Amino acid sequence: DADVTQTPRxxxxxxxxxxxxxxxxxxxxxxxxxxxxxPGLGLRLIYYSFDVKDINKGExxxxxxxxxxxxxxxxxxxxSAIPNQTALYFCATNRAPNEKLFFGSGTQLSVL
Amino acid sequence: xxxVSQHNHHVILSEAASLELGCNYSYGGTVNLFWYVQYPxxxxxxxxxxxxxxxxxxxxxxxxxxxxxxxFSFNLRKPSVQWxxxxxxxxxxxxxxSARQLTFGSGTQLTVLP
Numbered sequence: 001d002a003d004v005t006q007t008p009r010x011x012x013x014x015x016x017x018x019x020x021x022x023x024x025x026x027x028x029x030x031x032x033x034x035x036x037x038x039p040g041l042g043l044r045l046i047y048y049s050f051d052v053k054d055i056n057k058g059e060x061x062x063x064x065x066x067x068x069x070x071x072x073x074x075x076x077x078x079x080s081a082i083p084n085q086t087a088l089y090f091c092a093t094n095r096a097p098n099e100k101l102f103f104g105s106g107t108q109l110s111v112l
Numbered sequence: 113x114x115x116v117s118q119h120n121h122h123v124i125l126s127e128a129a130s131l132e133l134g135c136n137y138s139y140g141g142t143v144n145l146f147w148y149v150q151y152p153x154x155x156x157x158x159x160x161x162x163x164x165x166x167x168x169x170x171x172x173x174x175x176x177x178x179x180x181x182x183x184f185s186f187n188l189r190k191p192s193v194q195w196x197x198x199x200x201x202x203x204x205x206x207x208x209x210s211a212r213q214l215t216f217g218s219g220t221q222l223t224v225l226p
Contacts (some may be wrong), residue, residue: 033213040121042202042218043156058213090155097213098144098206104157111149 003027006104007090008111018042019078021107023091032074033101034058034066036087043090049074081111116205118217125193126225133188133220135203142208145186147177148216150200159201162186173197195226 008097022033045058087092117136147159160171167179203217
């Protein structure tokens with residue numbers, strides 16, 4: 001079983017729709033992250049969380065929100081999706097900020 | 113703000129050729145440095161990392177990287193690439209002792225021709 005599981009793997013939606021991407025991890029780590037990957041831009045941090053009560057904005061948080069439902073679960077929401085949010089989204093977790101990141105398999109989101 | 117530059121966006125090599133991918137960062141303090149690899153259709157995996165000590169670090173699959181502090185660089189190398197090395201490679205930097213998070217470069221797509 002994967003250490004970091006993301007659902008769904010693929011999603012196509014329309015502009016204006018609300019979308020939730022889910023992530024769960026079995027590593028027992030406190031730290032969880034949401035990144036988006038765009039060609040030529042690498043990975044950019046959307047939100048991160050150090051524990052259930054600690055949520056922080058990353059460099060591109062506008063248009064996104066997150067919820068840390070439990071230590072193992074961290075979901076990303078797009079309240080009203082727009083086409084430039086079409087991207088590959090990765091959830092990740094680590095034990096400490098300078099430690100190896102464990103990534104999920106990604107969610108390819110297309111907003112039409 | 114800190115930044116990470118990978119100037120080579122796409123590198124094409126033949127099998128057995130030597131590889132060097134550039135990574136430069138802008139941060140004046142102590143840093144932890146990483147190279148991640150993303151094989152086609154897969155998630156990112158750690159290739160190697162540098163925290164301190166010997167500036168030449170060895171990673172998995174025959175990769176190595178050299179930290180040159182004076183040049184703010186952490187270039188990735190492999191003496192002889194294989195077709196299976198075809199992937200996207202990301203450099204990442206974490207400023208030690210700060211509240212900042214890991215910053216990734218824009219990535220370099222490596223294509224190895226058989």
